[in-house]
Amino acid sequence: MTTDPLLLTGEVDDATARLLATAETLDTAAITAASPLPGWTRGHVLTHLARNADGLVNLLTAARTGERIPMYASPAARTADIEAGAARPPAAHLDDLRRSHERFAAAVAAMPAPAWAATVQTHRGPLVAARLVWARLRELEVHHVDLGAGYAPADWPEAFAHRLLHEVAADLATRPDAPAMVLRFDGSRHELPIGTASAPTITGPAPALAAWLIGRADGTGLTVEPDGPLPTPPEWI
Known part of the structure; x- marks a missing residue:
């Protein structure tokens, strides 16, 4: 990328x-x-x-x-x-x-x-x-x-969605107002941790994860483990 x-x-x-x-x-x-x-x-x-x-x-x-x-x-x-x-x-x-x-x-x-x-x-x-x-x-x-x-975000080229997701995740990892979470792509063991290791894992396609993090989607279709509500990401740039 x-x-x-x-x-x-x-x-x-x-x-x-x-x-x-x-x-x-x-x-x-x-x-x-x-x-x-x-x-x-x-x-x-x-x-x-x-x-x-x-x-x-x-x-x-x-x-x-x-x-x-x-x-x-x-x-x-x-x-x-x-x-x-x-x-x-x-x-x-x-x-x-x-x-x-x-x-x-x-x-x-x-x-x-x-x-x-x-x-x-x-x-x-x-x-x-x-x-x-x-x-x-x-x-x-x-x-x-x-x-x-x-x-829609699903129309983003795959390479763009992955770049955006990595950029946003890296930024959130430096922000004290970001909730702890681990982001995992569908069908992949690759994870992007934000905050503590005990954070919930959010799984979904890269475009859906990125769109949710930047406020362009409500997170429908993403899964949370252990079961619970999605965290609330802080406002993006």
């Missing part, structure tokens, strides 16, 4: 193509309808994805040039851009998604090898530039689900 930026670029292209295929099915009524994210329509989700690509272009440029370029001008500007674009017609959303992806792909292609080791400042804190392509892939796949338009 690699997060090598050059090996993930094809997966970003594929995820973008899947997102565009879904977006092409949305008419004006569907775009202005509520998404599963509180307070956001599908238009907000699509606009966020386009602006996220541009924000990552800013960070890639910072890594390549050594300039201090923020991902977004400010939190307020990020919010304003999403609000301003949310109610656009379907064709405008599609064009924006395509063009922002092209800008992102061009910025990745322009990166010299040493620049991937640079540290950039995201709106959540410092990050090594080599993680930016994975960050884009994660945004695409998770927010595609957030459109509530037929794409």
Whole structure:
């Protein structure tokens, strides 16, 4: 399970193509309808994805040039851009998604090898530039689900679901607000422990486990041993 930026670029292209295929099915009524994210329509989700690509272009440029370029001008500007674009017609959303992806792909292609080791400042804190392509892939796949338009965690590519699950589990293992548990994939003896060894074991497919941990599923279909309620994961990023 690699997060090598050059090996993930094809997966970003594929995820973008899947997102565009879904977006092409949305008419004006569907775009202005509520998404599963509180307070956001599908238009907000699509606009966020386009602006996220541009924000990552800013960070890639910072890594390549050594300039201090923020991902977004400010939190307020990020919010304003999403609000301003949310109610656009379907064709405008599609064009924006395509063009922002092209800008992102061009910025990745322009990166010299040493620049991937640079540290950039995201709106959540410092990050090594080599993680930016994975960050884009994660945004695409998770927010595609957030459109509530037929794409579900079960549709995630297997490699992506496993990467996401390992990342989230590793993060939870460092958080004092995370409940103790052991995550086990269906049909596998591989386990990801979080907290104490006496914790309950949660078993299910990797996409279902990951989606539950990040608040995109309620855990239906997961099993708990010994029998009991599912723990409550803390809020994801």
